[in-house]
Structure formats: C-alpha cells, structure tokens
Amino acid sequence: MDEMTAVRELRAEAPAAERAPLLAGRDRLLREAAGRTRANRLRGDWRLMAAATAALITAVALIGTQVVDRGTSGVQPGAGPGYTLELGSAKDLLNAAADAIAATPAVTAREGQWIYVKTVETNVTDDEVDPQTNEDWMAYADPKMEGGRAGDDHSPREEYAFLKSLPDDPAGVRARARAFFYATDKSETRTQHEYRALVAVLSRAYAYDPAGLAKVYRALATIPGVQAAEVEDAAGRSAYALYLKNPVTDRDEVLLDPATYLYAGYRSVAQSGDLQWDKGDVVLGGARLVTAVVDEKGERP
Secondary structure, eight states: OOHHHHHHHHHTTOOTTOOGGGHHHHHHHTTOOOOOSOOOOOOSOHHHHHHHHHHHHHHHHOOSSOEEEOOOTTOOOSOOOOOEEEEEEOHHHHHHHHHHHHTSOOBOOOTTOEEEEEEEEEETTSSSOSOEEEEEEEESSOGGGSTTTTTTOOOHHHHHHHHHTOOSSHHHHHHHHHHHTOOOOTTOOHHHHHHHHHHHHHHTOSSBOHHHHHHHHHHHHTSTTEEEEEEEOTTSOEEEEEEEOOSSSOEEEEEEOTTTOSEEEEEEEOSSOOSSOOTTOEEEEEEEEEEEEESSTTOOO
C-alpha cells in the first residue's frame, strides 16, 4: 500500500478532535521517504530548470552501482512549519520533469537482487524522539507481491514491467494506473483515485524504465487540480511538493527532488489549528536518503 492510501484510509476513521488513532496505521506511511542536500531557492520556470539540470540528472541516473545518496545532514526534529511557497498549477513542472526523466538511462535490477532504501522521518503523533532513521530491504522479484496476491501492492519487478507496458496517451496511462492501484474507498472520486494511483507509481519506482516513468508524469500533469509548492522536507532540504486541494483534511504532499524530479518523500501538513499544532505545521514527514540495488538482503551500498 502506498503512503497516500495509508493516510487516506486512516483519516476516514479518525475523530476530528483526536489525533491518537493515526498512530498505528501511519507507521506504514513512515517507511517511505526521500531527500537531497539543501537546495538554493527553486526557480518557477520549469522548462529552464529542466534544461539546466539535464546533465546533472543524467549523472545521477547513471547508477553504475545503482545508488542514489542524497546525504543526511540538516535533519530537523519536530513539527515546525518549515517553509511553503505556493507555485500554483503543477502542469508545467510535471511536463518538464517528464522531458528530463525520459532522457536518462534506465535503472534496472534482476531476480535475486534487493532494493535498499534508507529514510528519515518525523512524526509528531508518535512518542518517540524525532527524527527516526530506517533502513529497509525488499526483494526486487517477490512472487508473494505479484499477480494480485498482495492486493494493490506490487513488487519492484512488477512495477518495472508496468512502466514498460504503458501506452503513449495520458488517458490510457491514467486508466492503467487506476487498475494497477485499484479503488478501495467508495467515497474516492475518479480524480482522487487517479492522482493517488499515479503518485503511488512514482513512490515505488525503485527500478524504472525512463520512457514509462515519463509517461506517468505526463499523465499526472493532465489531472485537474494538481498543485505545486516549494517546501522543506524531513531532512531540512528543499523539494517540490505536489498535492490536490482539500480544505477539510490535512494536506498530503508528495515530494520531488528539485535536481532529478524523482520521488523524494512526503509531508502531511495541518490545514486547521487545534490544541496540538497550528495550521501549516508538518505533522508527518519523510525523506528518502539513499536508494540502491544490492545483491543480498542486509547489504549496504
């Protein structure tokens, strides 16, 4: 299950004035994350940004050892507001991201290899001291996670095959994503479902075909109401945030690395003040520090 699904399902049962019910289920959410070294202020001209960073993106994606390490310095505890600069529609950003990613080499793995992910997370609904750093290994090819055996969860191999099989038209990509991460909440609108499914694909693209991944970004750009902002992640570094407007609940953001445009983490931001925190406080946050393809479980890059 992806992070956004976990948050949405938990909120469906959470009393408006009581945050404690979020604790148990959101532990799953906190296993995904991302990060980068702290960036300078991000520019609003996405196409200039794409052109300027193309060489850097290629260098990062040429993962001879298949490692992306964005460092761990600057991690800040607590639920402070960080900063948020609203940018409006994410359409141009996502299309520029698609162009840049399509030009990078594939990140591949083979049966028997493992995906290593190192993350840092903050969670003000938890009693543990922030921040928390985690390491996880997942089998690239895991039959128990394939063919619908794990619901709408998928192995990295199955996700890679999904990206390779996508059609060119965004409508077709959205339809495939809806089927891949199918609806589990009858109250979910089609727009919400498509957004959730597409960002779930982004968050689980540990190994990816660049042409297929670019199609996901282009499809996401066609969903109405997807907004962008400049924010700070759980490691204190700058990121692009994507979100759908929802004034009722906390704002669930998916973060992109400003240099590579790849999935970088998540934030859940309070949209109304209560006795525990103020509007704009980051209630949950995660930053992915390292991703790598390794040969054995327990191996570090």
